[in-house]
Amino acid sequence: MPRLTSSKTVSGFIMAISSAIFWGISGTCAQFLFEQKQLNPAWLVSWRLMLAGGLLVGIAFLQKNSDAAAIWKKPKDILQLLVFAVLGMVTVQYTYFYSIDLSNAATATVLQYTGPMFVVAFYAIKNRRWPIMLEYASLFLAIGGTFLLVTHGSFSSLVISEKALLWGFLSAVALAFYTIYPVVLLRKYSAATVTGWAMLIGGLVLSVWTQPWEVIGVWDIGTWSAFLYIILFGTLIAFYSFLTAVPVIGAQTASLLCSVEPLAAAAVAVIWLNVPFGGLDWLGTLFILITVVLLTLGAKKEGAKKLEKSH
Known part of the structure; x- marks a missing residue:
C-alpha cells in the first residue's frame, strides 16, 4: 500500500469518507421524501436501483478491459448474480428504506451497522470456531449500543416501535448477506460490473411489484432535489x-x-429534519461504531497474520 503521505493515498481516504457521507445524507433525504412528500419506500428503491444501476453498468462497459458482458457467459455466474440482485441488493435497500420510514434515518442507519456482528456469527459457524475475545467485546458493545438507542436505558419501553426495531435488524441481516454472498463474483469481475448489474436487475424485478411508472407523492423542487x-x-x-x-x-x-455514515445520517437528520437525538442515542451510536472499528481492525490483523504465514 502507498505511504499515507502520497497524494494517491490521501485521495483514497477522501473518496472513502466522501462516499460514507453521501450515503448517510441520502438516508436523510429518503426520510424527507417519506415524511413530507408521501413517497413510498419500495417505489423509491425501484427507481434508485434502476437509474443508478443503469449508470453503473454504463461506466463498467466504458472501463478498460471491461468485463460487463463477460459476467453473462457462464450459467453459474448468472445464477449467482440473480440471487445477489434479488436477495442481496433489493433486500438490503428495501429493508433499510422501510426502516427509515418506520423510524428515522439516524436510527435506521445505526441499526443497520450492527450487520458486521451477523457476519462474524456466520463465519464462526462456518469455520466451527468460537468467537475470539475481541469479537465478544464487539458483541457486548453492539448489544449495549442498540439497547441505548432503542430504549434510552429503560427496560420497560421502546423509543421506537417494535416494527421499526424488527426491520432495523432485518436491514442488518440483509447487510450481512450483501457483504458475504458476492465474494466469489467479486473475485472474478469488477465491483462496478457486479454492483451495477445487481442494481439494475434488482430494480427491474422490484418494479413488477411497485409499478414505478405510476407517479406518487408531491413533486416540487424539494422532491426533485x-x-x-x-x-x-x-x-x-x-x-x-x-x-x-x-x-x-x-x-x-x-x-x-x-x-x-451513521454519524452523517444522524447529524443531518438532527439539523435538517429536527429528529430528536439525545445523549443516550449518541452514546449508543458510539458503541456500535466502536464495534465496527474493532471488527475491521481485527479482520485486518488476522489477514496480516495469514499473509505472514503464507510467506
Missing part, C-alpha cells in the same frame, strides 16, 4: 467513489472509514 441527490450522490457517486478508493487504501480501511 432529494430524489436526484439519492440517485446521483447517494448511489452512483458514492458507490463509484468507494470502489475507486478500495484498490488504493484497501477494502478493510475503506470499510472502516465508512463508519462515518
Whole structure:
C-alpha cells in the first residue's frame, strides 16, 4: 500500500469518507421524501436501483478491459448474480428504506451497522470456531449500543416501535448477506460490473411489484432535489467513489472509514429534519461504531497474520 503521505493515498481516504457521507445524507433525504412528500419506500428503491444501476453498468462497459458482458457467459455466474440482485441488493435497500420510514434515518442507519456482528456469527459457524475475545467485546458493545438507542436505558419501553426495531435488524441481516454472498463474483469481475448489474436487475424485478411508472407523492423542487441527490450522490457517486478508493487504501480501511455514515445520517437528520437525538442515542451510536472499528481492525490483523504465514 502507498505511504499515507502520497497524494494517491490521501485521495483514497477522501473518496472513502466522501462516499460514507453521501450515503448517510441520502438516508436523510429518503426520510424527507417519506415524511413530507408521501413517497413510498419500495417505489423509491425501484427507481434508485434502476437509474443508478443503469449508470453503473454504463461506466463498467466504458472501463478498460471491461468485463460487463463477460459476467453473462457462464450459467453459474448468472445464477449467482440473480440471487445477489434479488436477495442481496433489493433486500438490503428495501429493508433499510422501510426502516427509515418506520423510524428515522439516524436510527435506521445505526441499526443497520450492527450487520458486521451477523457476519462474524456466520463465519464462526462456518469455520466451527468460537468467537475470539475481541469479537465478544464487539458483541457486548453492539448489544449495549442498540439497547441505548432503542430504549434510552429503560427496560420497560421502546423509543421506537417494535416494527421499526424488527426491520432495523432485518436491514442488518440483509447487510450481512450483501457483504458475504458476492465474494466469489467479486473475485472474478469488477465491483462496478457486479454492483451495477445487481442494481439494475434488482430494480427491474422490484418494479413488477411497485409499478414505478405510476407517479406518487408531491413533486416540487424539494422532491426533485432529494430524489436526484439519492440517485446521483447517494448511489452512483458514492458507490463509484468507494470502489475507486478500495484498490488504493484497501477494502478493510475503506470499510472502516465508512463508519462515518451513521454519524452523517444522524447529524443531518438532527439539523435538517429536527429528529430528536439525545445523549443516550449518541452514546449508543458510539458503541456500535466502536464495534465496527474493532471488527475491521481485527479482520485486518488476522489477514496480516495469514499473509505472514503464507510467506
